[in-house]
Amino acid sequence: MCASMLELKGIHAGYGEFRVLHDVNMHVDKGEIVALIGPNGAGKTTTLRTALGMTTLYEGKVFFKGEDITKVPTHKRVEKGIAMVPEGRGIFTPLTVYENLLAGAYTKRAEEKLQDSLEFVFTLFPRLKERKNQIAGTLSGGEAQMLAIARALMSRPELLLLDEPSLGLAPKIVLEVFDVIKRLREEGVTILIVEQHVKNSLETADRAYVMETGRIVLEGEARSLLKDERLKKAYLVI
Amino acid sequence: MIEPIVVVSNIIDGLLMGLLYSLVALGLSLIFGLMDIINFAHGDFVMIGAYLAWILAMNFMVDPSVTALITVPLFFVIGLAVYKAVIEPILGAEPLIQIAVTVGLGFVLQNIALAIFHAEPRSYPAPALNFGINVGPITLTAAKLVAAAVSLASLLLIHYMLTRTKFGLAIRATSANRMVAPLMGINVGKVYAVVFGLGIALTALGAALYMSWGQVNPYLGASFSLLSWVIVAMGGLGGVVGVLASGLIVGVLEALGSTFITPSARMAVVYLAFFLLLWFRPRGLFARR
Numbered sequence: 001m002c003a004s005m006l007e008l009k010g011i012h013a014g015y016g017e018f019r020v021l022h023d024v025n026m027h028v029d030k031g032e033i034v035a036l037i038g039p040n041g042a043g044k045t046t047t048l049r050t051a052l053g054m055t056t057l058y059e060g061k062v063f064f065k066g067e068d069i070t071k072v073p074t075h076k077r078v079e080k081g082i083a084m085v086p087e088g089r090g091i092f093t094p095l096t097v098y099e100n101l102l103a104g105a106y107t108k109r110a111e112e113k114l115q116d117s118l119e120f121v122f123t124l125f126p127r128l129k130e131r132k133n134q135i136a137g138t139l140s141g142g143e144a145q146m147l148a149i150a151r152a153l154m155s156r157p158e159l160l161l162l163d164e165p166s167l168g169l170a171p172k173i174v175l176e177v178f179d180v181i182k183r184l185r186e187e188g189v190t191i192l193i194v195e196q197h198v199k200n201s202l203e204t205a206d207r208a209y210v211m212e213t214g215r216i217v218l219e220g221e222a223r224s225l226l227k228d229e230r231l232k233k234a235y236l237v238i
Numbered sequence: 239m240i241e242p243i244v245v246v247s248n249i250i251d252g253l254l255m256g257l258l259y260s261l262v263a264l265g266l267s268l269i270f271g272l273m274d275i276i277n278f279a280h281g282d283f284v285m286i287g288a289y290l291a292w293i294l295a296m297n298f299m300v301d302p303s304v305t306a307l308i309t310v311p312l313f314f315v316i317g318l319a320v321y322k323a324v325i326e327p328i329l330g331a332e333p334l335i336q337i338a339v340t341v342g343l344g345f346v347l348q349n350i351a352l353a354i355f356h357a358e359p360r361s362y363p364a365p366a367l368n369f370g371i372n373v374g375p376i377t378l379t380a381a382k383l384v385a386a387a388v389s390l391a392s393l394l395l396i397h398y399m400l401t402r403t404k405f406g407l408a409i410r411a412t413s414a415n416r417m418v419a420p421l422m423g424i425n426v427g428k429v430y431a432v433v434f435g436l437g438i439a440l441t442a443l444g445a446a447l448y449m450s451w452g453q454v455n456p457y458l459g460a461s462f463s464l465l466s467w468v469i470v471a472m473g474g475l476g477g478v479v480g481v482l483a484s485g486l487i488v489g490v491l492e493a494l495g496s497t498f499i500t501p502s503a504r505m506a507v508v509y510l511a512f513f514l515l516l517w518f519r520p521r522g523l524f525a526r527r
Binding site for chain 1: 404407408413414417420421425426
């Protein structure tokens with residue numbers, strides 16, 4: 001049995017002619033929380049998008065639970081059990097909160113567990129239950145982020161990719177988001193998270209990768225990276 | 239001296255036509271709302287559909303409206319093929335390229351019709367439904383009543399599909415954010431193809447209903463295209479209800495303008511009203527402030 005949930009091997013990827021990633025190798029094991037950190041434009045979002053087949057791949061392979069999914073289209077990867085909370089949330093603003101959640105459970109596999117999933121996300125985010133019939137575009141930033149996470153969970157993912165889930169949120173809400181992430185790990189969801197809150201994410205994660213200009217420059221246990229002098233210098237935020 | 243009865247009968251006639259226009263415009267609206275492509279050939283599909291209804295009606299000696307049973311599924315398949323061959327390659331391209339391609343497609347359809355049928359208008363000589371029904375002092379054409387009823391039923395059915403079914407949810411989610419929709423497991427390519435097929439199928443339905451009393455020439459497409467653009471621009475953002483409301487308005491304006499000014503000025507009346515509306519509501523009737 002392969003314990004690796006996601007594996008990126010020798011990835012060179014970008015958008016059309018615009019190359020972003022250069023020989024990226026990384027893996028996320030079952031049950032782990034892995035953080036991907038680095039400055040703006042380092043290629044973190046592109047890495048997540050490549051895991052879901054949303055970029056131009058020039059070279060390299062993507063494996064999910066040991067299976068080569070390099071050629072599998074995005075919507076089928078979701079069916080297989082990968083979900084993403086995209087940068088900027090990407091909620092369907094003209095739809096109601098409930099319809100957003102329904103859309104999250106679009107795959108056959110997820111639809112069968114719809115009631116169960118609804119109950120789970122409503123216990124996780126009681127606010128969403130209160131606002132079930134509200135148009136999603138009228139939610140506050142924090143609520144919209146909760147909805148984006150809840151919607152991704154509706155697909156019953158084994159692997160959840162989170163792209164800057166705390167971006168633009170008040171500090172109190174940021175802590176709530178990290179609490180939810182820890183809670184999801186307890187539920188058996190494997191998580192790969194891209195974050196600007198380096199300290200918070202390193203404290204939450206098991207392992208971390210540091211990216212710079214499309215390459216992985218550092219990797220290791222999250223706790224030891226937290227003490228790494230180079231990292232401290234690079235990110236005064238710590 | 240304008241007689242009130244003439245006004246009333248014109249308004250009713252306009253409402254009936256408005257339902258048919260809404261049906262045709264809904265196809266344009268769905269396609270534009272979903273993939274941001276203005277299909278300039280939309281009206282020309284109505285024209286080809288009308289010829290097809292005419293040929294089938296002449297061959298089988300049935301009322302043209304009945305031929306919809308054949309032309310609608312056929313146009314759905316043609317729509318899928320046109321999507322794959324012509325539309326898919328220009329998704330996300332420069333607007334100018336998209337315009338050139340769909341305008342060109344319209345001209346190709348027009349030239350095919352010209353080459354086969356020449357310019358003289360064709361109509362079904364023995365339409366079963368082209369008789370008058372007297373309601374008090376007002377005479378209504380049975381064919382228009384049937385067309386309006388079928389159009390309304392189809393509009394309601396599509397409204398139900400969009401708001402109450404899983405595929406409808408996929409369409410609305412993709413319209414709202416096409417980058418994120420695949421992350422739900424939605425096959426966006428399939429949604430696009432099916433909606434384009436549906437939009438084209440609706441032109442065939444509108445055409446078959448219209449041929450129960452109308453006549454077709456190779457330039458019929460232009461008037462359906464123009465009316466559809468106005469309807470979508472006025473009410474497109476309001477979904478099926480928006481298209482329906484603005485379709486009825488356009489239908490009534492056209493009927494009144496045609497009777498009380500001159501039939502050749504009917505489009506001018508519709509467009510003048512449209513320009514006026516844009517002064518007061520620049521984003522259409524249903525835009526949220």
